Amino acid sequence: MAAAASSQAELKDEKKALRKQMRQVLQGLDLHNMQQQSKAVCERILASKLCSTSKVWGAYMTCEKLKEVDCMPIVDHCLQERGLQLLVPVVEDKHSNMTFYHIDNKEGLEETPPFGILQPKHTYSDGTPRRNAQELDDPMDVLLLPGMAFDAKGNRLGRGGGYYDKCLSSYMQQGSPAKPSPLIVALAFREMIVDSVPVDESDRAVDAIVTADQVYACSARAKAAF
Numbered sequence: 619m620a621a622a623a624s625s626q627a628e629l630k631d632e633k634k635a636l637r638k639q640m641r642q643v644l645q646g647l648d649l650h651n652m653q654q655q656s657k658a659v660c661e662r663i664l665a666s667k668l669c670s671t672s673k674v675w676g677a678y679m680t681c682e683k684l685k686e687v688d689c690m691p692i693v694d695h696c697l698q699e700r701g702l703q704l705l706v707p708v709v710e711d712k713h714s715n716m717t718f719y720h721i722d723n724k725e726g727l728e729e730t731p732p733f734g735i736l737q738p739k740h741t742y743s744d745g746t747p748r749r750n751a752q753e754l755d756d757p758m759d760v761l762l763l764p765g766m767a768f769d770a771k772g773n774r775l776g777r778g779g780g781y782y783d784k785c786l787s788s789y790m791q792q793g794s795p796a797k798p799s800p801l802i803v804a805l806a807f808r809e810m811i812v813d814s815v816p817v818d819e820s821d822r823a824v825d826a827i828v829t830a831d832q833v834y835a836c837s838a839r840a841k842a843a844f
Contacts, residue, residue: 632816636775640766643809644685655807656688658830663692663762663803666833666844672759676705676718676751676800679727679736684777686764687805697723705751705758708737709781716781718751718758718789752792758800760843761786763824765804772823772836773815774804783822801825801839 663669675696680688696704705718706727719738721727726743727736738748751758763782767775776782790797804824808831817823826833826840835841 629816629818633775636767647685647807655830659687659805659828660689660691662828662833664695668760668843673701674703674754674756674758676758676761678762678764679706681733681735683733687807689762689805703754706738714780714784716785720749720754751789757797761800761802763804767810767812767815768804768806768827769812769815770834773817774824775815786822801843803828
């Protein structure tokens with residue numbers, strides 16, 4: 619028991635140190651560099667088989683202050699293309715609770731503090747309650763998510779809140795039968811790729827990592843999708 623506790627403490631310290639390192643790396647990225655890389659990442663996604671095989675997309679709302687890949691071209695594609703549905707996250711509280719809600723236009727989004735991240739309003743433009751991922755007829759096919767660091771095996775270092783891991787577990791467990799996991803695709807700047815990300819059994823790996831330079835297909839599903 620003591621050894622396990624020590625191992626968990628060491629893992630926590632390793633994650634903390636890598637987050638500190640990555641914050642410094644990301645702070646060194648200038649706006650033009652991020653824009654160019656983001657454009658290339660989105661082009662790779664939009665040119666992939668995902669766009670012809672996926673009907674329900676989950677996507678984060680880009681936060682420039684957090685130095686994330688700008689995925690708005692993909693968001694725009696999902697909103698403009700007939701037959702596609704888009705789900706975006708809403709942070710419910712400070713206890714890692716997050717829910718994905720359907721949006722049908724960008725007018726349904728509003729900035730939220732403290733970072734000004736766009737989140738869906740509670741209702742559609744006609745006043746009806748906004749549907750969440752559990753209420754859609756079809757399951758989420760693909761989920762685009764951010765992060766701070768990734769390795770070639772698909773291991774991901776987030777910001778430490780555990781929101782995505784908890785949300786995904788809850789999403790897949792609800793309903794009968796249980797929902798399948800969406801294809802989890804991380805969007806990353808090339809500077810976010812490291813040799814190894816410290817993880818334990820509770821950390822969910824991603825299926826693919828897409829950078830400006832290449833696609834890291836980390837699962838059989840990802841190899842088929844790209």
